[in-house]
Amino acid sequence: MTHEAVHAAGTGDEDAAEGRLLPATRDEAAGERRITTREAAELLGVKPETVYAYVSRGQLASRRTPGGRGSTFDAGEVEALARRTGRREPSSLTPANGLVFRTGLTLIEPDRYFFRGVDATELARRHSFEEVAEWLWTGRLRPGIRFDAAPEFLNAARRAAASLPRHSSSTDRLRVAVAAAAVADPLRFDLSPEGVLNSARSLIPTLVGALPTAGEQEADAGSLAGRLWPGLSPRPSDAASSAVLDTALALLTDHDLAASTLAARVAASTHAHPYAVVSAGLGVLEGPLHGAASGLAHRMLAEVVERGSAAPVVADHLRAGRRVPGLGHRLYAGEDPRATVLFGLLEEVPQAAEALAAARDVIATTARHAPLHANVDLALATLSVSADMPAEAGETIFAVSRTAGWMAHAMEEYAERPLRMRPSGQYEGPRPPQPLPTPEPA
Template identity: 60%
Template sequence: MTENPETGTPGAERLSTRHAAERLGVKPETVYAYVSRGLLRRHRSANGRGSTFDAAEVDALALSRRSGRRPAPAAGVASPLTTGITLIEDDRCYYRGVDSSALAARHDYEEVAQWLWTGRLTPGVRFTAPPGQIAAARAGVAALPPSGTAEDRLHAATVAASAGDPLRSDLSPGTVHATARALVATLVEAQPELGPPPPDGAPLAARLWPRLTPRPPSAAGLRALDAALVLLLDHDMAVSTLAARVAATARAHPYAVALAGLGALDGPLHGAAAAPAHRMLRETSERDEAGDGAAAVVGTRLREGARVPGIGHLLYRRRDPRAETLFGLLEAVPEAAGALDASRRIVTAAGRHRPAFGNVDLALAVLSVGCGMQPEAGQVVFAVARTSGWVAHALEEYTEPAMRLRPSGQYRGPRPPRPVP
């Protein structure tokens, strides 16, 4: 047993991020990439300002890298799933090896989603659904009580679309592609209309816009929304994606895969995280009129023991590349200027005593606040975008042995035999 060099407490030898990176011969950012892949475990320092790593785990990982062997997961960490879809590394996000921000700058959402599924780019592809499927989904949404949420509408639309598709259990790739195109289009068309519809043949972002806000779209606003859809298409093994893959390993059809993903998405720490950020931006703007603004809003949340929504990320250390791209596009949206300024002041207030950066939830909130959308708009954008990502993972999982994602539980209850109660 040695003394922890970073915290001064007794225990196994611990290494700071910098020392771990030196032993591994990598950048500090790569150390955290190893954490996200389950190859290292990290612990917060006692002062809360950094992370420490078990020296033995670091040395074992270094040895495996030098020998060319595939690294084994750290003890107590689930083995990572192998995927060829998304890589998050060095504060960048890549789809099949291509920077997601570069894709968002060059192609619209439907083109990128189709490419992610097939590996082929189809310029100008449009996702459409049979009229009967859209009608069934709208009827399912209309049957919800007034208290129904955006998540409820997404669930209802998916169930109705599934019920009307007799070929839903055909898992051949071509059929899955067609099913996914129709499902994504149905999720958009089933949302209540708030503004005038776009012309026929419009891209998905233009069809989604009037479902999110009554304001007419600007070219810059549509560009930002379309980019948000691309940037949110996938994000490695997020909890909703893991849920979707678990459904796919049991050979669930694409609608059921989407429902599994939607169920996990409906948590305040995942797909619903943009709504608290939306409300925080609105509150900041209102308090600005009283002269206390962002610092007061951030201070209130910290005083209540709550996290500041839209700040930081588990997988990124210094920047969220999706947020940076979206913030850049929002600078060209005049109506978002006030919300964008408020978001910067929130990041400054949150980072007064430690580094901070805005994540994609905060960028979505700037889009929704600036363009007159409801707080739930970010969740709708997230769910529509990520549905295509779930399908990409389902297609990958359908080629793996069935039921491979069935772990064994480690029983911790009383040992049998026990009397019948």
């Protein structure tokens, strides 16, 4: 609920038990906007009793309502106190299905999604990943912006990632690179908007630069997608393939409160520094039901290409009781709009024809039995299979891109009341008091 909504529909003290909503009052003679005790408590992020403690300490002035059934406060005075104390209006609710957060970043509607009110697929089609990330962070479009890593951070990240065993995954290297870059950055605890922006603009190219190259080609010194390509594919990139990768990065920047983003916001609510926020997101992203899902789609699609038909591959998945990867999304009734954009771009890549045909075969074969549509994991798998990338490439693209989204959510969360996400556990263990346990024999 926004400040304006609270003022327009606050819960009056005398009606709290019934849950009725009363409008905020205005003292016409004084020109003041008056709000109730409960509204003041919401603005300050405290309990109603604490509001009266502020009154007793002289930090707020109250006025009895006509009839003496409650108190009102000058809204401007309450807002000023909220700014001084670092409090914010609580922006999380606890409905039956979990936490809900106010956010100005991403809106998801049936078969569409938006970044700051602008169609995200159109943004990704027309602008580079860096430009889209900057829009998400600041609400400003800066054509031609490029992110550059600080040399000392990049060197630290590369040394740390290079020390890992050869079998380490790209996500392993990214996690280590984040930790190394954090240690190298003495300003990592600067949580001001500009400080977080500086960290974000440097960290993302640091992650890309910490990945080993997959072939002999040199990284493109221009766009971030051009620098990332050699860490994903042994094939040289071309304009069409680079466009697909760049658009994929832009499309995946944010997608509301996915599991990894929720973890990032929880970390930010403790005022952990931005690198720690990204580390929290990476830890959740590695789950097979989240960022690693594209790897499952890659392996399936590669098998379809090898066997020449989707039917036996889909049958094997169903026979084993496994879901067919890359299909269905709980937020979209039809095809994932991110997949739609990427499939359209892949049609312009000659090398992608075989993998694209295999993906369409999977969709058509499964559609005979279940009304499932392609999601972005299948589109990423089509890109990775067509470019001889490893199965984990989609997860790497996801991680690099979503780092921008985690940073955006961190900036929102740093402006909220700290430590506001504190759910209570429902204890189901033995009722105390219980006797001390008996030591087991060695």
